[in-house]
Amino acid sequence: MTETAETDAEQAIVEQVTTAWSAERLVAIQGGGTKAFYGNRVAAETVLDCSVHQGVVAYEPTELAITVRAGTPLAAVEALLAEHGQQFPFEPPHFGAAATIGGMVAAGLSGPRRPYAASVRDAVLGVRVLNGKGEVLEFGGRVMKNVAGYDLSRLMAGSLGVLGVLLEVSLKVMPVPPGRITLVQEQDQAGALELMQRWAGQALPISGTAWLEGRLHVRLAGSDEALTQTQRIIGGAPMAVAEADAFWLALREQELDCFAVDSLTGDGFAGDGFAGDGLAGERSLWRLSVRSATAAKAIPAPDLIEWGGALRWLRSERSAAEVREMARTAGGHATLFRAGSGRSAPRDGVFTPLNPVAARLHQHLKRAFDPAGIFNPGRLYPGMGRTAG
Amino acid sequence: MSRIPDERPLNPKPEVVDGLRRLLPRESVLTTEAELAPYECDGLSAFQQRPLVVALPETVEQVQAVMRLCHEMEVPVVARGAGTGLSGGALPLADGVLLSLAKFNRILGIDPANRSATVQPGVRNLAISEAAAGHGLYYAPDPSSQIACSIGGNVAENSGGVHCLKYGLTVHNILKLKLISVEGELFEVGADALDSPGLDLLALMTGSEGMLAVIVEVTVKLLPKPERAQALLAAFDSVEQAGAAVAEIIGAGIIPAGLEMMDRPAIRAAEDFVHAGYPTDVEAILICELDGFNAEVSFDVMRVRDLLLASGAADVRTAADDAERLRFWKGRKAAFPAVGRISPDYYCMDGTIPRRQLGPVLRQISALSEQYGLAVANVFHAGDGNLHPLILYDANNPGELEQAEALGGAILELCVEVGGTVTGEHGVGVEKLNQMCVQFNSAELNQMHAVKAAFDPKRLLNPGKAVPTLHRCAEFGAMHVHHGELKFPELPRF
Ligand SMILES: Cc1cc2nc3c(=O)[nH]c(=O)nc-3n(C[C@H](O)[C@H](O)[C@H](O)COP(=O)(O)OP(=O)(O)OC[C@H]3O[C@@H](n4cnc5c(N)ncnc54)[C@H](O)[C@@H]3O)c2cc1C
Numbered sequence: 063m064t065e066t067a068e069t070d071a072e073q074a075i076v077e078q079v080t081t082a083w084s085a086e087r088l089v090a091i092q093g094g095g096t097k098a099f100y101g102n103r104v105a106a107e108t109v110l111d112c113s114v115h116q117g118v119v120a121y122e123p124t125e126l127a128i129t130v131r132a133g134t135p136l137a138a139v140e141a142l143l144a145e146h147g148q149q150f151p152f153e154p155p156h157f158g159a160a161a162t163i164g165g166m167v168a169a170g171l172s173g174p175r176r177p178y179a180a181s182v183r184d185a186v187l188g189v190r191v192l193n194g195k196g197e198v199l200e201f202g203g204r205v206m207k208n209v210a211g212y213d214l215s216r217l218m219a220g221s222l223g224v225l226g227v228l229l230e231v232s233l234k235v236m237p238v239p240p241g242r243i244t245l246v247q248e249q250d251q252a253g254a255l256e257l258m259q260r261w262a263g264q265a266l267p268i269s270g271t272a273w274l275e276g277r278l279h280v281r282l283a284g285s286d287e288a289l290t291q292t293q294r295i296i297g298g299a300p301m302a303v304a305e306a307d308a309f310w311l312a313l314r315e316q317e318l319d320c321f322a323v324d325s326l327t328g329d330g331f332a333g334d335g336f337a338g339d340g341l342a343g344e345r346s347l348w349r350l351s352v353r354s355a356t357a358a359k360a361i362p363a364p365d366l367i368e369w370g371g372a373l374r375w376l377r378s379e380r381s382a383a384e385v386r387e388m389a390r391t392a393g394g395h396a397t398l399f400r401a402g403s404g405r406s407a408p409r410d411g412v413f414t415p416l417n418p419v420a421a422r423l424h425q426h427l428k429r430a431f432d433p434a435g436i437f438n439p440g441r442l443y444p445g446m447g448r449t450a451g
Numbered sequence: 452m453s454r455i456p457d458e459r460p461l462n463p464k465p466e467v468v469d470g471l472r473r474l475l476p477r478e479s480v481l482t483t484e485a486e487l488a489p490y491e492c493d494g495l496s497a498f499q500q501r502p503l504v505v506a507l508p509e510t511v512e513q514v515q516a517v518m519r520l521c522h523e524m525e526v527p528v529v530a531r532g533a534g535t536g537l538s539g540g541a542l543p544l545a546d547g548v549l550l551s552l553a554k555f556n557r558i559l560g561i562d563p564a565n566r567s568a569t570v571q572p573g574v575r576n577l578a579i580s581e582a583a584a585g586h587g588l589y590y591a592p593d594p595s596s597q598i599a600c601s602i603g604g605n606v607a608e609n610s611g612g613v614h615c616l617k618y619g620l621t622v623h624n625i626l627k628l629k630l631i632s633v634e635g636e637l638f639e640v641g642a643d644a645l646d647s648p649g650l651d652l653l654a655l656m657t658g659s660e661g662m663l664a665v666i667v668e669v670t671v672k673l674l675p676k677p678e679r680a681q682a683l684l685a686a687f688d689s690v691e692q693a694g695a696a697v698a699e700i701i702g703a704g705i706i707p708a709g710l711e712m713m714d715r716p717a718i719r720a721a722e723d724f725v726h727a728g729y730p731t732d733v734e735a736i737l738i739c740e741l742d743g744f745n746a747e748v749s750f751d752v753m754r755v756r757d758l759l760l761a762s763g764a765a766d767v768r769t770a771a772d773d774a775e776r777l778r779f780w781k782g783r784k785a786a787f788p789a790v791g792r793i794s795p796d797y798y799c800m801d802g803t804i805p806r807r808q809l810g811p812v813l814r815q816i817s818a819l820s821e822q823y824g825l826a827v828a829n830v831f832h833a834g835d836g837n838l839h840p841l842i843l844y845d846a847n848n849p850g851e852l853e854q855a856e857a858l859g860g861a862i863l864e865l866c867v868e869v870g871g872t873v874t875g876e877h878g879v880g881v882e883k884l885n886q887m888c889v890q891f892n893s894a895e896l897n898q899m900h901a902v903k904a905a906f907d908p909k910r911l912l913n914p915g916k917a918v919p920t921l922h923r924c925a926e927f928g929a930m931h932v933h934h935g936e937l938k939f940p941e942l943p944r945f
Contacts, residue, residue: 124702125805147704176645183651184623197894205803206835207620207875209609209658210883210890211899211918216622216654225650237704259564263587265677265743287746351644355564372645393565393643413648419638424650426905431898442649 071115071133072198072229078110079227080196086434088448091223093133094160097169099400101222101441102411105449112164112227119230120204123148126235127187127204132164132228139163143235151179151236153270155314164228170220173314174270174281177354177369179236183219190230191218194432204232217427223438224446225431239283242269244306246279247298251367252358254278258370259355266292272313273367274320281310313368320365323347323377323402344402345377348385352392360392375399382408389414411444459527459915463546467526468504471548474516479554481505490549493536494596497798497852498881502529502543509554511629511637511667518665519635521548527911528633530661532573532604535596537799538880540608540660540916550665552603558582559668565643566673567626572603572666576610579671588673591618594876595784603666609658611876613709613783616834617742618674620876622657629668630656633907643670655902660878661913663906677742680708681752682776685764686733690714690829693735694809696762697833700739701806703758705751709740710834711783714813717790717830717841718782724789727782728775733765737833738779786830787841794826794843798855802866803875806836812869816840816862823858825851837875838866864889879917887917888924896921 082089090106092098093113115133123146130139136156143149153173154166167189172181188202191214202208202215218228249257254273261268267284279301282292293300301309312318324344350361354371366375372394378385382398389396395414401407416424421443428435428446439447471480481487487501503526508514521528527547534541543549555571558578562568563586568579576597580589593612594600600610606628611620618624627641641653656663687693693712700707713721714735722729729736737759741751752769759767770776782789790797804812813829820827820842831839840862844855863873863886873879873886887896899918903910919927 122805122807124698124807126701170646170651180619180623181646183654184619193898197898199895199898200891201895201898203803203870203872205805205871205875207611207615207803207832207837208872209874209876209878210872210887211879211895212663212902213609213622213654213658214898214902217651219651219654220646221650237706240704262566263563263675265675267743284743285747285750287750288744291744291746351642351646353565353643355562369645395642395644395648397648416649417638419632419636420640420649420652423652423905427650427902430901430905 069115069117069131075110075112075115075227075229076192076196076198079192079194082108082436083194083196083434086436086448088439089436091168091227091438093162093165093168094135094158096156096158096161097165097171100169100171101413102407102444104438104441106439110227113160113162115229118142125204126206127232128235129204129230129232130163131230132162132167134163136161136163136166144238147238148235149238150185150233152176152182152185153179153314154182155316157315163231167219167228167231168221168223174272174310174368177372178269180234183216185234186216186219186231187234188232189215189218189228192227192229194226194434194436198229202232206234222441224428224442226437239267239269239285241286241289242281242283242303243289243293244279244281244301244309245293245296245298246277246301248276249273249278250276251364254367255355255358255371261296262354262370264295266295270310271368271370274318274365279309281306318366320375321347323400344404345379346398346402346405347400348376348378349397349399350374350376350385350389350392350394351397352389352394356392361388386414409444413443416443461546463503464524464526465503467521467524467548470520470524471504471506471517474520475506475508475513479507479509481507490531490534490543490551493531493534493539493541495537495539495880495882497856498539498542500543500545502549503546505549505551507551507554511631514550514631514665514667515635515637517548517550518631518633521911522634522909525909525911527914529913530603530607530665532601532607533575533599535600536604536608536880537801537877538874538882540878540880540913542881544914552601552667555603555667561586561673563588566675567643567670568673569668569670570602572606572669573601576600576602576605583673586673587676589676590671591624591674592621595787602669602671606657606666606669607659607661608876608878611832611835611837613711613780613832615832616710617706617708622654624672625653625657625669626672627670628653628656628666630664631667632664633909633912637667641670658878660880660917662903662917663912665912679745679748680740680742680776681748682738682740682770682779683752683755683759684729684768684770684779685737685739685759686730686766687735687737687763688733688765690735690813691810692763693737694806694813694833696737696759696764697809698806699758699762700755701834703754705741705755707739707755707834708742709738710832711738712736712829712831712833713783713786714829716826716828717786720789720793720828721782721786724792725781725785727778729782730766738783740776783830790828790841790843795845795847796843796852798842798844798859799877800838800840800842800859800862801874801877802863802871803835803837804866804869804871806833808869808871809833809836812838812865815865819858819861819865823854823861825855825858832875835875836871860886881916884919884923885927887919888927893921893924896924
């Protein structure tokens with residue numbers, strides 16, 4: 063429970079949603095618009111701009127928690143945390159200077175540190191959220207532990223705005239470790255996977271792993287004592303700190319060459335396949351989230367391996383069915399992250415389809431939060447939400 | 452406090468017993484008074500109710516069949532793990548089936564390469580770490596009840612333990628669940644990977660107190676054991692100083708593996724019981740455990756020692772060896788039974804507050820303790836701000852249980868007022884339904900009911916638990932208290 067008063071910006075958002083609810087008008091929820099490419103294309107009638115709803119509501123470093131309005135720029139919040147020697151444990155990608163806290167939580171994407179620290183969802187402590195009937199609700203809290211009622215705050219992480227409009231989020235923050243070092247070594251894919259797996263079986267202060275172009279990058283973060291000892295175990299050549307920081311930033315922001323596809327610009331993919339220009343399709347960028355020990359041959363020719371083997375990026379011309387099958391066999395799922403130009407998204411969307419029971423529960427949950435189906439229709443799965451017209 | 456968990460009208464259908472007998476072996480359907488007695492309560496014995504029948508399936512297909520039958524006949528079902536819950540979550544219904552998962556006690560596989568274990572829901576928490584030990588791995592969440600409680604119950608409650616400050620709660624340490632819906636369908640949420648597509652149903656299921664689906668399989672994450680663990684024991688002349696020391700340590704950027712606090716009554720009870728070597732003439736002790744590399748731990752031990760002394764600790768001891776470290780913990784882990792020795796009954800509360808409120812809230816609790824005329828011992832997860840005030844009472848003295856419950860309610864409302872919550876890890880169950888009315892307004896409670904209906908429209912899974920009806924809240928008369936008058940105006944707030 064928070065005790066913040068409603069601000070004017072919040073009031074305006076509530077009014078827009080209340081109107082949309084009574085008029086059954088389809089709403090695309092937007093923060094900074096930096097992650098509009100992610101997920102399925104939304105067919106909305108109006109855009110709800112949340113980026114004006116800004117401000118830090120509460121931040122007490124010794125509580126390891128911060129409460130922020132959803133429209134607050136992510137960069138500004140990270141700068142504030144850094145002033146106090148703290149950071150978000152999940153190292154969120156921004157994908158643009160306009161990225162907001164609300165967009166970060168709704169997209170639920172975590173960066174290189176994720177397997178060694180936490181995901182966005184892990185760090186969510188509480189939310190203030192507007193449901194599809196225009197009701198302002200608070201779930202969770204600002205404290206570390208809270209099991210009062212269903213965990214409807216973590217449910218918002220990664221929900222891509224299909225359940226409600228995030229107004230405020232409370233997140234767990236962590237101290238920035240005193241030191242960091244990045245070690246690089248030549249390795250083929252199988253060798254890199256084997257090493258990452260061996261290290262993961264020991265309690266080491268690893269904070270990032272990335273294999274690409276025949277080189278394995280390992281970032282360590284911790285006390286000097288821990289770094290010295292771990293460096294002996296990991297081996298490889300240390301990178302200069304500035305160069306290493308630039309590398310991990312470019313990795314997080316997907317600015318490295320290994321992510322580049324000849325992509326269509328614009329927001330989202332059409333659920334039913336847009337016409338393209340008739341050229342044979344370019345390669346698309348796929349994100350495969352799998353068991354970390356998945357063998358190299360199970361997912362041939364990845365462009366990049368992160369998360370100790372648990373995240374593999376693939377630029378491929380393969381069909382969605384083929385890529386999904388590879389991921390499924392490896393205990394996970396595949397997301398069409400960016401479609402190559404001329405390629406259409408699968409009819410069932412960019413995310414791996416759900417099992418029938420989960421799919422039904424998704425429909426029911428959608429109705430429970432957004433009875434008129436007005437929020438981000440189709441963004442998560444085609445058919446979740448009302449269609450226009 | 453109302454002794455009736457819910458306003459549900461009773462609707463007994465004894466025919467369900469015949470149906471169960473057709474689905475399960477004879478010995479798996481219990482109906483006699485003697486057979487039902489062990490199931491009449493969980494760890495919160497103030498609430499007792501015998502179920503209509505106990506079903507003890509041992510295969511997933513049997514659970515499905517039981518759920519299909521109950522769904523068709525519209526008979527309510529309460530799932531039960533080990534029955535150690537402290538909020539009455541597994542309290543049976545007089546007209547319901549008590550579905551015990553006790554026979555689901557097998558570890559299905561340990562995957563050292565992916566550092567995970569797949570287990571049945573009735574497996575004991577500690578058994579997972581024991582099975583993984585050979586690989587140098589362990590399951591991190593360690594409730595004090597870990598020798599007895601089941602992993603299914605842990606998931607249903609999102610249980611924590613003394614190491615959650617650094618390693619997270621149950622929700623942070625599970626990957627995948629196999630579930631049976633109220634209609635009897637088998638489905639999966641989560642994945643063997645670190646995330647899964649769609650809404651985060653894994654998070655939603657965790658802590659849902661058996662009200663959304665029945666858990667029949669759990670895949671947990673395993674962690675490698677750190678090279679070294681070391682513990683410090685600090686003694687303080689005031690609880691405020693001890694509370695301030697907690698903030699100092701965290702503020703210095705140190706995240707201990709565990710950071711626990713005990714006050715004078717708890718220290719004395721524990722010391723008399725297990726002779727942990729605690730100083731007994733102090734107001735509070737802090738136990739701080741640090742883990743990691745040898746050299747790193749040595750360095751942090753010195754830093755924490757300095758911080759503790761600077762915060763006014765009268766004495767700081769570092770465990771000389773692992774045996775002494777375990778002795779420090781022994782007193783803490785035995786604190787509940789130790790308090791049980793000095794009082795005929797005790798009532799364990801579970802509020803969480805912002806860390807900086809530790810001192811003021813503890814002072815306020817001792818004022819409330821005086822006001823209600825019942826002693827309180829405090830032993831808790833200080834690093835997480837998760838309080839466990841133990842209210843000492845004697846149920847044989849007429850009115851004392853009610854007095855204990857009233858004091859407990861006042862303590863929880865205090866927690867909400869300073870920005871905390873009514874339950875950090877034990878769940879709402881039937882116990883904290885009234886306090887839920889304090890923490891949430893009617894629209895919020897309605898949203899939770901709508902989520903329940905998304906899974907279980909006929910309200911057959913553990914009905915009446917965790918989320919109070921608006922009717923009940925209206926009777927309790929506490930709705931919107933948090934937007935109204937502040938009861939403890941002297942306490943600092945957000
Ligand atoms: C001495 C003592 C110390 C304790 N210390 C701690 C502690 O440090 N931290 C902590 O968090 N808790 C603690 N507890 C509380 C308790 O042990 C936990 O809540 C535990 O997780 C309950 O597990 P259980 O198997 O006993 O579940 P039960 O009590 O049997 O059930 C608890 C809830 O889970 C549901 N449930 C159980 N199994 C399933 C299933 N398979 N599918 C669906 N729903 C299910 C039940 O319906 C019920 O709502 C302590 C309890 C005692 C008695």
